[in-house]
Amino acid sequence: QVMHDPLTGLPNRLYMRDRIERALARFHRHPDRPFALLYLDIDRFKIVNDSLGHLAGDELLKEVSQRLLRSVRHPDSVARLSGDEFAVLLEEVSQRSTASQVAQRILDALQEPMILQGRELRVFTSIGIAISEPRHQSTDALLQDADTALYSAKSAGRGRYVEFDDSMQRAERDVLGIEHQLRAALQAGQFEPYFQPLVRLADRSCIGYEALVRWNHPTRGVLEPSQFLPVAEECGLVDAIDWQIYHAACASGVELTREGGYITINVSPRHFQGNDLDSRLLGLAATAKLDPSRLRIEVTEGTLLGDPEAVTKQLQKLASASIATALDDFGTGYCSLGYVHRFPLRMLKIDRSFIEPLGGRDTRRSEAVIGAVLALASSLDIEVLAEGIETEAQHAALLAMGCGYGQGFLYGRPQPAAYWHKACAIAA
Structure with a gap:
């Protein structure tokens, strides 16, 4: 239970960090087999909590968790990091487009209407994508890139995914x-x-x-x-x-x-x-x-x-x-x-x-x-x-x-x- 979130039943941040560390170690041994990290959160989640109450917010998080699990491939990992933040580890991405395809699948799945307390809601999420590169020497480095991409997705208008690139690194310095x-x-x-x-x-x-x-x-x-x-x-x-x-x-x-x-x-x-x-x-x-x-x-x-x-x-x-x-x-x-x-x-x-x-x-x-x-x-x-x-x-x-x-x-x-x-x- 130490490695799992009690509300959603998903693995938690500790579990995800462990999986990323293992994936990085494999990647540095086999740099021709990259993996990807998707970092996402629910747009305007605070509004649900404030307007419908925390019980409704909890139900929303549980439903989002199930939809995430249905959207990813069998070997991939889904974790709830904190609050309304989730991460998805795609173990191997033979093509860079694979990560984008999974991200789009997640966006589509979450936008399907759901019923909370008798009200129909459509959930939008923003997703940041980071694909492993040789310069990623630590879990924090990869998480930082995914978080930066997530910030860029939100800045671009929410309800979308963005893949990290070097220009974002320069933008951070700016x-x-x-x-x-x-x-x-x-x-x-x-x-x-x-x-x-x-x-x-x-x-x-x-x-x-x-x-x-x-x-x-x-x-x-x-x-x-x-x-x-x-x-x-x-x-x-x-x-x-x-x-x-x-x-x-x-x-x-x-x-x-x-x-x-x-x-x-x-x-x-x-x-x-x-x-x-x-x-x-x-x-x-x-x-x-x-x-x-x-x-x-x-x-x-x-x-x-x-x-x-x-x-x-x-x-x-x-x-x-x-x-x-x-x-x-x-x-x-x-x-x-x-x-x-x-x-x-x-x-x-x-x-x-x-x-x-x-x-x-x-x-x-x-x-x-x-x-x-x-x-x-x-x-x-x-x-x-x-x-x-x-x-x-x-x-x-x-x-x-x-x-x-x-x-x-x-x-x-x-x-x-x-x-x-x-x-x-x-x-x-």
Whole structure:
């Protein structure tokens, strides 16, 4: 029992380290027979624990364990390292693609719906892959590479696998340098909101803009969030960047909404931990002379489920101050359709993963999800916007289904406020 996890029955970290040490010893004797380590954890696992309770979290871990066992080959090992972290040792990989194939099999298996406490959940995981190389002289070295790849997978958007390569090693060395640059960028005000239009599908008129963070780096040009936010998160600088963006967005929003419409800003769960979100946002709007009704916030399902009662109170305070709320990336988390009515929401934004298949060959599942969301929203008098629209076929399909609003490259890429001042007038 010393080598096994009492909850899942899987081998534990001690067992896995022993297996890796043995595999490394064999590999150094036979370098033509590499092996692979997959390091994975469950995306947003804390949300399940916080919203459904630890018993539900335990049931989820047990089900994940069984699905992992069914996804690997007979000689391979699966272990629970800690919390929601698991490792899979692939004893021999004759081709590098073998590890990727197993990783994809795991992703597919875990995304199949599971029932917890009467609710249907889809579980997403991120996976880091490290394949044995002569430079791996210790178990820790291999685990570190797999962990680095896992971090890269999460930074790339979660729900995917990434194989370690040398560029990640260089990137690790760059982190301290980037942290210094981030602090300097905050002092210099180099973070700027870029605005992407939100349109009415019926006539493609612009009804608002979403503010998205960009870094005007002095030597590397305009950087997107994926290029710096993971490091900012590690360094505890995200809050400061957020508020710099909120301030600039409100200032730009005065001109952008002069003829009507609104701007939206993305508010992360951490900003709901205090009780002053409404007063801070109202303060920014007042300073910028922006009508609060021209400002909206976007939150994720994770925000709603973290502490539902506290979040509801804050959203109600914002609504009473004329600041409406949209639920972003709807359909990708743990928030069921039946849960939405508990919160004071103005809009649901359907995640792009459901929009992408439209116009293709197999659209039934996406159409079913979108249809259910539209029906629910109609009954609750909530607006619906489809994210990630890139083709005319997607636009036509959504319009035919009765979706009111859309956003995506088809209508415009994120641009500085000055671009939209010249390019487009907001429809009232």
